[in-house]
Amino acid sequence: MALLALALCLGLTLAAPAGAAEPIKVGIVGPFTGSLAHNASEMKKGMMLALDQINGQGGVNGRPLELIFGDTSCKPANGVAAAKKLLSRDKVLVLGGGYCSSVNIATSEVANAEKTPVVVAIAISPTITNRGLKYVFRTSPNSPMFLQGINNWLAEVKKPKTVAFFMENSDYGRDGQKIWEAQCKKIGAKVLDSFYFEIGDTDFTTQISKLKQLKPDVTFNIASTTEAALIQKQAKELNFVTQWIGVGGQFTQAYFKMTGPVSEFAMGSSLEPTKAMKDPVTAAFVKAYQKKYPGSRPGIFSSQGYDNLMVIADALKRAGKLSGNLAKDRDKVRDALKATDLKLSQGAIKFGPDGQVFTVYPSVVQVQLKNCQPDTYIIYPASRAAAKYLEPTPWSKRQCK
Amino acid sequence: MESLFLQQVVNGLIVGSVYSLIAVGLTMIFGVMRISNFAHGDFSMVGAYIAVFLLAWVPGWMGWVGSLLAAAAGVGLLGILVERGVFRPLLTRWTDLDQIMVSIGLFILMENLAQLFFGATPRTLSDPFGGVTVNMGLVSTSAMRLLCFAMAMVIIIVLEVYLNRARMGVAIQATAQNRTAAQLMGININLIYAVTFALGSALAGLGGVLYGTLFAIYPTMGAIPTLKAFVVTILGGMGNIRGAIFSGFILGVAETLGGTYISMEYKHAIGFVIIILVLLIIPNGLFGRSEK
């Protein structure tokens, strides 16, 4: 296995055992070395699972799939070199994988110029799909879509009348606020006030005391782990109750260690496949993954890698018998990609006219207690929900300490 | 009915009491030794980590009270070592700039060592009250916050008594007010330096436990206390102990009220605005600085 992985990293060809039939070549780029190598290997593990499944069922239209890997090290220059090599030397039919927005902005442009379809797996910058490039697709949500789940939940379930913002004073916080503010306007929720804090702040009592006077139904709070945890604790100390909503990245081990049960009812979003076991497709993915890699737990990158290759394989299948003329076949695959309509580990996958998937968005999670132990549970959408949404209760009614 | 104004005053007084406690140590060390110790908040960080480990070992009240004692003793001892090992050998030779560079170096070193030994994960101290909150009609807060406030007050009062009544305290004050005269009146300056640095560091350590109880503990947590302590020290007059005590509360309340009624975004700037105003109008700080 280690040797195999090594071979893959070096960009060597991995032939399927099918034998006679000529394999279909797919190029996969990613930062397989460097500081992101771990995450890229997660993506690859997801892809290898997909490859097993595809070739195990006889490949695509009777031909096995062959993956050729190119390392980008998360550097645009390396990415462009890797992509060019895959396109012109290996003559791959389609380019998949990808991680790091800056690299994918460059590689997708290279592929587009070569009229080769490219399906980006992980990068989130809106730029990748908003330049009108005809051969570019993306199976990952872009950054605004990361907040889409919460937006849908607000409109369909919570319907708050009043909201307040309590944000980290950074692009992360301010950009998030813009998106949520627009949604609040749409659903008629009144923004009572907006406060900001600096990264590294520890005392939030001033802002929380003021929030307490405003009594917002929902308080949006984009913050990193430490600040988010301190805010939860201080809200309790000041006897303030609201529906806290964040991005979700703050819900780490350290966060729960700091807050204990105090973070109950806080919300965010999550793409963790293991949280969405109610969804049969996701659950099947998780099971298959754990069978292939015993003892490991699929994360968001594995799930995105898996879906990415599945989407490519599906398009190849629908493209039908290949002519052998590379340019014609690449166009055919692109047309097939446009018509993608699948249910995969992240959810439904359909591309908009810009090639951006618009049906995948993170699930909405809420911190709930089991035996007074806090953890996140998906509460929305209903198809994936593992628990029901709970209204925050007054502090005096909460049992766990 | 709750009062936002009163609530903010209470919030300010609680945070202010910890600012005072930490700043008093800083201003004492400055007053007596003319050292601006930019690593002061990192002594608080060490105190906080002492509490983390002690509380992991002995949870509950015993652990918390023990943490205060252990932090005072441990950080006080560290202060003696640093004074003897780092500051004293340089004391006669260096310029102000040298000693500022040395203390900044110390601050970087301490942060990095903490990162190495304790890891970057933030930690909190468990609340021996079990998170009991106190709702007093007009204002609400937690029992633990009130206790931290009370502890800070008790420590400040004990310090005041010590400085004003005990022989050593009087000698420290005399040295702070006029180093040369004190020396020529038979006061052993080196002893005073050691005691002052130990006492100042112990106060930082105690402040660190309270700060860590109120907020969180991580290797770079010392930066904010250092910053606030400098604001308080300048506001109260460099080296002026009573000035620092009052200024800590003034800063705490000014920040919360300013944040509420002026602008939340400039909460941190409020301290600096006050400093600039005070220095323009009363260059020696609100309560006058100590002279050489």
Next chain:
Amino acid sequence: MRLLQTQKVTKYFGGLCALKEVSFNLEQGEVMGLIGPNGAGKTTLINIISGAFHPSQGKVVYHGRDISRLKAHQINVLGIARTFQVVRIFKRLTVLENVLTAMVDRSKEGPWKLVWGSFFKRVCAFKQDPEACATAEGLLASVGLLRYRDEQAENLPYAMAKRLEIARALATRPKLLLLDEPSSGLNPAEQNEQIKIIRQINEQGVTILIIEHVMKVIMDISHRLIVLHYGEKIAEGTPKEVYSDPLVVEAYLGGEAHA
């Protein structure tokens, strides 16, 4: 009996020679005047005797012992106290506390006792310590400051602040008192008071070395005088002898002798 002797005391500040091989003897019980023009090195000499500076060369011998390498507080403990040309009182302590400060470190108990013992054994009591307070009050009375006992020192009139320095120095129980211009900045009435006080102190057996520009004061109270000029001792003797010394007249008294 000889109390103090300086042996060729020399002091450089960088390239500047503030004192050049100054030698003189101080007998027990006498009042020695130290005069000379501005910048002559008078204060520097007192600084060296009291241990504020170490001499660059030469020795200070006190009771037969070389004290020129001791620290200031050790010299003070041996019985040498001083006042300052520019008053250095502890401004934010009361008058009584200023005097008590000088009695802080007289205990033979060692530093450990000083740090803890004073606090726990006599909790809060130092300022109410009847013995210490009685001594301090006695000293304040002897310089006429008793009525300012609880006044913040920074509020004292200048003349009183100068006296407070004397009382504070006396609180260390000196055998030798070094006075640096004790009556500068005082009006004639205050100067007379000051002379009386200094004389009383001397009558109680304290040897005095006094720097003074005010002629009346120096002529009145000193038994002997030495004259410094550009760091060198140029004359020594009774006031009468010194004032008739042509070298002194030329170097220092020039205009003033005829005034």
